[in-house]
């Protein structure tokens with residue numbers, strides 16, 4: 001494996017490339033990345049980066065967001081079939097129908113969506129900034145797509161707005177059950193339970209803390225507690241445990257593994273840099289429209 005890693009570093013230099021990896025990636029992929037973060041942090045990195053090539057170790061919509069924010073750069077997705085089921089649950093036609101039914105509402109689109117859906121929305125958000133984005137809008141009514149669970153969480157945090165929900169969901173986080181929360185609490189009674197708002201409202205209700213991937217990491221880093229049960233994708237534990245050797249982390253459910261986030265291997269990263277594959281292509285017109293929705297989010 002050392003040979004593969006050495007070659008990755010050599011090609012990175014040669015192509016002036018940067019490797020961005022999501023917190024849910026395989027540990028060995030996180031370890032060779034220039035930057036590891038959640039989708040909000042990675043969107044910002046992609047925009048600020050001076051590299052000519054961005055190798056995006058994540059899923060398709062994330063690499064698309066990087067391309068939208070950095071249209072002049074070559075953006076590569078090493079595992080061509082790494083998609084996000086949630087992002088495929090909503091279409092432009094769904095937005096048109098929702099706008100027709102609620103003409104006074106603003107459309108807030110979770111970044112877990114296609115470029116076309118972003119282009120048809122008013123503003124994007126991530127789970128880190130969703131509450132802030134919704135609060136920042138002048139509209140009383142908000143159409144929130146596609147994640148129903150994140151939308152329900154926002155509705156509780158921002159009661160002054162009416163949130164119109166869509167029925168999308170994360171196939172990984174939605175699988176966590178209330179029974180698993182109870183079992184985990186009994187198994188490690190002194191641990192704090194930290195969950196992602198893509199989990200169901202019933203699971204969120206039972207947690208000690210609710211936050212995005214970055215917020216969960218931040219909470220665990222700062223906390224004086226020593227044990228944490230993590231209710232988000234398993235990949236987060238790699239970084240948390242490496243940076244907090246005096247603390248213990250447990251995965252809330254063994255179902256918290258996103259198969260799409262585990263598709264990218266080191267060999268895929270090498271292949272991406274050797275052959276400049278698989279390049280994200282989006283039409284200029286779509287980039288222009290989707291850029292507005294993402295850029296408005298970054299400015300909130």
Ligand code: SF4
Pocket residue numbers: 059083084085086087112170171172173233258259260261
């Ligand atoms: S964890 Fe959920 S939202 Fe994230 S990529 Fe996997 S399926 Fe999509």
